[in-house]
Amino acid sequence: MAEIGAALACAGFRLVGEFSPEPGDAVPDIAAGIPTAGLMLVGSLSNELFPHFTGSPEARDGAPDPLDRHTRRVLAPIAKAAGMTPVFVFDGPPYHPFQRWALRVGGVSPSPMGLLAHETFGPWLALRAAFLTGGPVAAVSRGGPCPSCRDTPCISACPAGALGPGGYDVPRCLAHLEATPDAACHSGCLARHACPVGSAFAQGPQEGAFHMRSFFAGAV
Known part of the structure; x- marks a missing residue:
């Protein structure tokens, strides 16, 4: 190994x-x-x-x-x-x-x-x-x-309201990205950045933008 x-x-x-x-x-x-x-x-x-x-x-x-x-x-x-x-x-x-x-x-x-x-x-x-x-x-x-996380800051950080008890609402996320081309989300998912675990390993803007472009292009 x-x-x-x-x-x-x-x-x-x-x-x-x-x-x-x-x-x-x-x-x-x-x-x-x-x-x-x-x-x-x-x-x-x-x-x-x-x-x-x-x-x-x-x-x-x-x-x-x-x-x-x-x-x-x-x-x-x-x-x-x-x-x-x-x-x-x-x-x-x-x-x-x-x-x-x-x-x-x-x-x-x-x-x-x-x-x-x-x-x-x-x-x-x-x-x-x-x-x-x-x-x-x-x-x-x-x-x-995640089972021990009570505050769930990732849910409240999503500006599209795409996270909730029903899980991740992909169409709602995509609609927000399409309607707001200048939103901060296009440089990286804000919900991911709100997670209190592993923040030292968070994507930089270049990496985040690449992955968001790939996600958006592959889903629409």
């Missing part, structure tokens, strides 16, 4: 954790007839990944999905060097249940924003890939930060 974690860190990614799959986890086989015995979850923080991504050929070629293509190009060789099989969050449809896998890894909880919140990184950890291995690994069972 230490060697894989070091290789990931050099490329701007993080090893989130690991677990040994059970039948209900919907983890694919490593290859036909070869079951997966261990899964390592890979994520990223925008402020660590973007210095690598912005200088990449994918960021400059004008083709669709530059961050996804960069992620695949960089992570596939790291997995191969470790003798593992990579699967990616953007593979699909059908898509792999990455949020379910993150809950199995531990240290995360569902948030009102529709994102998972991490015990250290709050809502700023993005899931990118999983490395599948034939050997079992150890899992750590622990919860995330």
